[in-house]
Each structure stands twice: as structure tokens, then as C-alpha cells.
Amino acid sequence: MHRLIPHAAPPGPACRQALASLQLPHLQALLTLLSPAWNLAVDESRLTPASELAHAKALGLPLVDGLIPWAALAAREAGLAPDAAYAFLTPCHWEIHTQNVFMADPAQLALGEEESRTLLAAMHPYFEEDGLQLHWLRTDTWLVSGEVLRDLPTAALARVCNATVDDWIPRQDAAKLLRRLQNEMQMLLYTHPVNNAREAQRAPTVNAFWLSGTGALDADWHPPQESLTVAADLQSSAANDDAPAWAAAWQALDAGPVLQALDAARQGQPVQLTLASLAHARSFHTAPLSFWARLQRRFSPVNAIAFLQSL
Numbered sequence: 199m200h201r202l203i204p205h206a207a208p209p210g211p212a213c214r215q216a217l218a219s220l221q222l223p224h225l226q227a228l229l230t231l232l233s234p235a236w237n238l239a240v241d242e243s244r245l246t247p248a249s250e251l252a253h254a255k256a257l258g259l260p261l262v263d264g265l266i267p268w269a270a271l272a273a274r275e276a277g278l279a280p281d282a283a284y285a286f287l288t289p290c291h292w293e294i295h296t297q298n299v300f301m302a303d304p305a306q307l308a309l310g311e312e313e314s315r316t317l318l319a320a321m322h323p324y325f326e327e328d329g330l331q332l333h334w335l336r337t338d339t340w341l342v343s344g345e346v347l348r349d350l351p352t353a354a355l356a357r358v359c360n361a362t363v364d365d366w367i368p369r370q371d372a373a374k375l376l377r378r379l380q381n382e383m384q385m386l387l388y389t390h391p392v393n394n395a396r397e398a399q400r401a402p403t404v405n406a407f408w409l410s411g412t413g414a415l416d417a418d419w420h421p422p423q424e425s426l427t428v429a430a431d432l433q434s435s436a437a438n439d440d441a442p443a444w445a446a447a448w449q450a451l452d453a454g455p456v457l458q459a460l461d462a463a464r465q466g467q468p469v470q471l472t473l474a475s476l477a478h479a480r481s482f483h484t485a486p487l488s489f490w491a492r493l494q495r496r497f498s499p500v501n502a503i504a505f506l507q508s509l
Contacts, residue, residue, distance in 0.1 A: 200256060200424055200470040201459050203451065204249035205432035207475040207509035210439025217506055220445055222452040226502040228460040232471060232482035239478050245353040245366070252472050252479035256426050258419065264351025268411030273341055278333060283348035283414040287332065287340040288355060289317060292384075292406040298362040303437050304355070307402055309337045313392050317404055320390060324382055328375050342409070346372050352412045356476060359437045368409070376409060383407060424470075429455060475509040 207217060238255070240248040245264030254266045269284035278284075290304040309317075314337040322332045330344040350373060353366035368376065384405055387393055393403040431451055435444035456471075463469040463484055472481040 199459060199462055199467065200426045200472070201455055202253055202256060202426065202428045202472045202474065203432070204253070204428065204430075204474045205436035205444075206448075206473040207506045208432070208436035208439070208444065209476060210436065210441075212439045212441035213436060213444045214507075216441035216445045217503065220448055220503055220506075222448065222456070222502050224452045224457040224460050226500065228456060228463060228469075228471060229482065229500045229502055229505065231460070231463045231484070232469065233485040235470065235481040235483045235485075237478070237480050238474075240476070242477065245351055245357065247354055247356050247476040248479040249356070249474035249476060250354055252474045252481065253428060256422070256424075256472065258422055260413075260416070262351075262413075264353065265349070265413045266411065267413035267415050269341055269347075270411075270413060270415040272335060272411075273333070273343070274415060276333070276335065276341075278341070279343070280415060281417065282343045283345055283412070284341055284343045285347045285350075285352065285409045286335075286355070286411040287342045288338065288408045288410065289314070289340070289404045290406050290408050291402045291404060292363070298364050301358050301361065301363050301406070301408065302402065303359050303434070304338055304408070305434055305437070307338065307404060309404070311337050313396075314338070314340075316392050317387070317390065320386060321383055321407075324379060324386070328379065330379075346375065347409075347412045348414050350376075350412050352409050355408060355410045356437070358408060360439075363408075380406060427455065473506065473509060478509045480505075480509070 238248050238251050240251060246266055250266060251261055254261055259266055269286045273284045274280045288304050289307065289309065291302050291307060293300040293302065315334055318332055318334050318340055325332050325342060330342050333341040335341050350368060350370065352368055358366050387405050396403050429451055431447040432444060435447055459469050459471060468484050470481060470483040472479060
């Protein structure tokens, strides 16, 4: 059993303040039982945050900045061509300012399936003309396939959610056609009926897209045998620095999946727990503590909240 909890300590000031008063008794008990396994630290300028690197490490995927093939993995699971190069294409809303471009959380669009499919169909001919194929995956995430995506690093969505996108837009020569498509889609979507209807309802419009998760799966890659569960419970509240929702989601995790892992560890079953933020990831597993680790814990017990604050 391996449980990965991304956004365990988000960067937002409200969530950081709420962290100090969290009550996570089962996490406290579980960390006391487990031994350190590995650590990851990522500079804030990297395209891939530590939470995604930790996930890739657990799956045995290549740890190449900006080229972890998340979209290719999703395509494989959806039954699409396994050897092609893919990217996630996320419909989003950009706020164009004089000095920068800001992207709101794409989840706040709350697109309906009909809206999502209609927009994708309108965009499809433009991408196809450039040798790219669009595939509908779910309302807030589409897939695009094409050779240009095989070696094109892109920034994770977590880097640009509720942030300026200027420094994260790919500038390589291979990305020229994608930047042109971005401009074409902004013009196409500006007067699209779906957006006209959303404006009438005072809902945010779709006026851009974001590419992420680029690359192709290695033909020799196979899913690990170990059971891996990734908790998405903290993602939305962390992205929007919604402290009450984030704290409530953490307490629900503590009372559910974390408690289950604690029970398994107490019964002698193999357990691994990985806690991650955008900057750090630390993994723990059921293994005997060294003499020095036992001595250290005797005089300096594990403090779950202090640990999360250090992420």
C-alpha cells in the first residue's frame, strides 16, 4: 500500500496559517511508526513540481523536468495509440493585463459536457491542419497528439493555476505552431456561441488553452505491482488558497485513508506514505529504524504539523 498526498502543504498564505492549528492524530501516529524512504526537493523555477515528480517516481516514469508523460499515460488508459506523443490540453480563461497574463483556476469554469465537446469540435480543424489530433477526455481536460509533443517540455498546470503564465509559455522553436494556435483559438473563441451564452449567464469564458504532461510512454514501461493511491482531495482548495476547505479535506483524509494506512502498519503490512508540496516531497515506509533514528525519536518525537510546515 502506497498513499501519495499532494498539496499536503500548499504555498498559499491562508492555508499555511490554517496548517498551524490542524489536528491530524492519525498522521502523527503513522509518521511515528514509519521510517524515512526518500526525499525530493525542487526549485520553484522547475516546470514540474515536487508533487508530480513524487508521483512519477512511484510509477517508475522518467523524472525529466517538463516531460513526464502524464497525457500519454491517460491516452493509454483511454485505449488510444500507446506509442504516440501526447499532451493534456486544458481549456482555461486568461485575463490579459498590460504587464502580464493571468490564468484563473480552470476548474472554476465548471464546463458542462455539451459545452466542452462543442468547443473541442470547433477547435479540431485548426489543430488537424497542423498535424495534431484532439481527443475528448473529460469536460475540463482534453488530449492532443502529435510528434511535436514528444520532446517539448511544458509547465505543469499547478505552476500556472491562479498565477501569471508569461514565464511558463514554451519558447522553443518546436512550440511556434502551438503559440500560433493559441492566438488563433483566442480569436475563434472570442465570439463563439458557447462563450456568448456563458457571458449572458455571467460565467467565465474559455479564451485559451494550456498544454502540459507532454511526452510519450516508453514502450518497455509497465505499471508497478505495488498499489498506489493518489489523494486529489486537497487540490482544488490548495490551488485557490481556500483554508477552511483545505483544512476540512485534510481532516477527512486523516480520518479515512491515513487511518487505514495506520491500521495496516500496526498489523505488520507494508505501508508507504508520501507527502508532497510544490517544492518538496518526503516518503516514509515500514522498515526498521536505525539505532540513531530510534534514539532521535526518543528525545525528539515526530511532530506531524511541524513536518508539514517544513515541506
